[in-house]
Amino acid sequence: MKTSSTNQDLHLNPSLRLMATFRVLNEETRSLDHHDFLFARYPEFQTILLALAAGEKASVAFASASPLLLRDLESKGIVLLSLDDKNESIVIAQQPNTVVTITLFARYPHTPSTRRALVINSYTAASIWLLNAVATTEIALNKLSQDDINILIEQGALIDSDPPVTATYPNPSVAEETFLEQLATAEQVFIQNNGEAIPDKVLRLLGKQIPELPKGTIVWTCDAGTRLPSATLLSDKKISELIIDPKQRLVIPSVAAQKKQWQQKLSIAKIEFKRQAYAQLIDVISPAHQRALKEHVRSLVKNNYFGPIGDGQVDRRMAIHNETVTASIHHRLAKLVSLITGEALQASYAYLGCYLGGAVLERHVDRAQCQYNLSIVFDMSDEEGNAVEPWPIYLQVRNKPVAVNLKVGSGLLYRGTEIEHWREKLPEGHRAIVCFYHFVSPNFDGALI
Numbered sequence: 001m002k003t004s005s006t007n008q009d010l011h012l013n014p015s016l017r018l019m020a021t022f023r024v025l026n027e028e029t030r031s032l033d034h035h036d037f038l039f040a041r042y043p044e045f046q047t048i049l050l051a052l053a054a055g056e057k058a059s060v061a062f063a064s065a066s067p068l069l070l071r072d073l074e075s076k077g078i079v080l081l082s083l084d085d086k087n088e089s090i091v092i093a094q095q096p097n098t099v100v101t102i103t104l105f106a107r108y109p110h111t112p113s114t115r116r117a118l119v120i121n122s123y124t125a126a127s128i129w130l131l132n133a134v135a136t137t138e139i140a141l142n143k144l145s146q147d148d149i150n151i152l153i154e155q156g157a158l159i160d161s162d163p164p165v166t167a168t169y170p171n172p173s174v175a176e177e178t179f180l181e182q183l184a185t186a187e188q189v190f191i192q193n194n195g196e197a198i199p200d201k202v203l204r205l206l207g208k209q210i211p212e213l214p215k216g217t218i219v220w221t222c223d224a225g226t227r228l229p230s231a232t233l234l235s236d237k238k239i240s241e242l243i244i245d246p247k248q249r250l251v252i253p254s255v256a257a258q259k260k261q262w263q264q265k266l267s268i269a270k271i272e273f274k275r276q277a278y279a280q281l282i283d284v285i286s287p288a289h290q291r292a293l294k295e296h297v298r299s300l301v302k303n304n305y306f307g308p309i310g311d312g313q314v315d316r317r318m319a320i321h322n323e324t325v326t327a328s329i330h331h332r333l334a335k336l337v338s339l340i341t342g343e344a345l346q347a348s349y350a351y352l353g354c355y356l357g358g359a360v361l362e363r364h365v366d367r368a369q370c371q372y373n374l375s376i377v378f379d380m381s382d383e384e385g386n387a388v389e390p391w392p393i394y395l396q397v398r399n400k401p402v403a404v405n406l407k408v409g410s411g412l413l414y415r416g417t418e419i420e421h422w423r424e425k426l427p428e429g430h431r432a433i434v435c436f437y438h439f440v441s442p443n444f445d446g447a448l449i
Contacts, residue, residue, distance in 0.1 A: 007141055007149060009160040012133055015107040016157060017212070020045040021117065023099035024077045026445065034447060035076045036103065040210045041203055042069070046135060049102060053120040053127045058094035102127055105324070107163035107305070108156050114321075116155045126151050133157075164303035169211060169296040169325045170218075175233040179219070182230060182288035185258040186221035188246050191239060193217050205229040207331025207347065211324045223286050224255045225262020226336055228329045230289040269340045269413070278395055278414035279340060280404065284376060285329070290409035296325050297352070297378045297433045298385070306354050316359035316426070321449075323352045326378065326435045333437050337374055337413060345372060348438040348448045352378075355391075355432040361423035363396070366416035368446055370438040373416030377406045379433040391432050396420040411437075 020037040037045050044064045051061035062070065062079060070090060073079045080093045102118040120127040126148040133139060141149060152158040183189070190199045194217050198210065202220045206229055219234045219242070234242075249255055265281065272279040285293065300306060306318035327350040334347040348369045355361075366373060375393065382388050390405035395414060404412050414421065416438065426432060440448070 010139075010141065010149070010153070010158045011160075012139055013106045013108075013157055013159050013163060015163050015166070015212070016134060017105040018046075018131075018134055019103040019105065019115075020049055021101040021103040022073075022076070022078045023101060024095065025097045026077075032099070032447075033076070034449070035078065036208060038208065038210050040198065041208075043197070044069070046131060049100065049120060050128060050131050052100055053124050053131070055124075059092045061094075062092045102130065104155055104157060106156050107166075108159070118151070118155055118157075123148065123151050130157055164305065166212060166214065167296055167299035167303055167305060167325070168214075169299075170214070170232045170292055171295055172214060172216070172233050174295070175292075176235070176238065178288040178291055179232050179234060179238070182221055182232065182286065183242070184252075184254040185224050185286055187224035187227075187249055187255050187259065188222040189242055189244050189249065190220040190222075191217065191242075191244070192220060202229060205332055206328050207334075209322065209324055209327040209330055209350075211328045223289065224250075224258040225265070226284065226286075226332065228285065228289065228332050230286075230292065230329075232292070266336075266339055270342070273340050273413065274342075277397060277419060278402075278404075278412060280406070281336075281374075281411045281413065282407075283409050284333075284336075284374075284411045285409045287409060290378070293326065294379050294408065297354075300352075301354055301431075301433075309356065311353070313364075314353070314355065314359055314361055316356045317361075318354045318356075320352045322350050323435075326350060326352050330437055333374060334439055337372060337437075337439050340413060341372065344442055345439040346442055346444070346448075348440045348444075350438070351436045353434050353436065355423075355426050355434070357426055357428040357430050359423075359426045359432075361393075361421075363394075363420050363422040365418065365420055366438070368417060368444075369440060369448060370416035370436070371441065371444070372413065372439040373421075374411050374413045374437040374439070375406070376411040376435050376437065377408050377432065378435060379431065380408055381431055383429050383431070388427075388430050391423060391426055391430070394422050394424070 018039045022035045023032045026033045039045055047064050048061050058079060070081060074081045077095050078098055080095060081090055100120050102120060104116045118127055125144060129144055190202050192198055205222060213231060216233050218231050221230050243249055269279040269281060306320055309318055311317050311319040330347040330350050334345050338345045380388055380390060390407055392403040392405050393412060395402045396419060406412055
């Protein structure tokens, strides 16, 4: 095939991150359940998807999966497991009617960062090329048909102009300025050396959402009390001075004080939620972590990561579904919310909304995926970036409207599907960036999106 001049300008999207998604028919609901496995956390899916795309049997394709992962895949209805006659090895078959998809996360010119999908059985050659290209970063378009090239362009894997720059998290230029404050309340510290995978203990804190990180040595902290994970960049000299041992960290006065303070906060929140069906969480995100996140969400606005103004519910709101950095604390927030409500909950989805001056959130209740809602404010400012007074959210509680003023870094927990909530007009010239973290019961059988 002769490559056109347009094709010669194409290159792999440098922000591309891949995930294996299995769509499995739920026999009870007769709907498709989606199960995601991010390559950054499960690198073996690079090999698994390549084998499936090449037509290998499931027993061959999943041979690289660990026993623990295989049991997880079986519990989700993705594979069938059995022992051979000698009980020495596991024979695997893929469940029928399972749709295997490559999910693409990337930033795109003139559009928000989002996820797109490529069904490997429908686009075998394109899928194999993409999986190999991401692993080797080598581009050889002459091996693809024009149809395959077009589908890769459509899915954003191949682009002719670079996407917006990475939204800064953590920001190398100011990371060390706030790290001592961040470290002061960290009960655990983990080092991710440059080029290494995220440590397993950090992955357990992050759950499914892995933030896009800059190159360099990353220091992860786990805040005492909330156990929310956060990342920063630190010089080798500073790293050598860190206290890493968790037992030693727990006796640091500021760490012990933070842990005790959060025990008290949770006790109060439990009482408030039981008594009035909502609870405020002041500084649910520590001040140092919050400053990093505020800078990050401002960078999202500056670099046009958000969608168009008007997201279908609010005319003057832009939004990002499951934005990776702000969603990276969702898993741990689910643990925190479970302690307050007294009910074991799982994270549903996170919705980052940027309200512009004149925005009005009409009175409503949320859909089923939003059984519980924890709204956290990440930024509240004027056009020059100066802090402004909180923009109240209203709840209809026992037939009376209640106004709640949330400062940056604080959150409001309530039953989203039961309590009507709304916001009146945001003053002109103001901007509010709020993330809605949604939670559902473990037995929820709908899609978590």
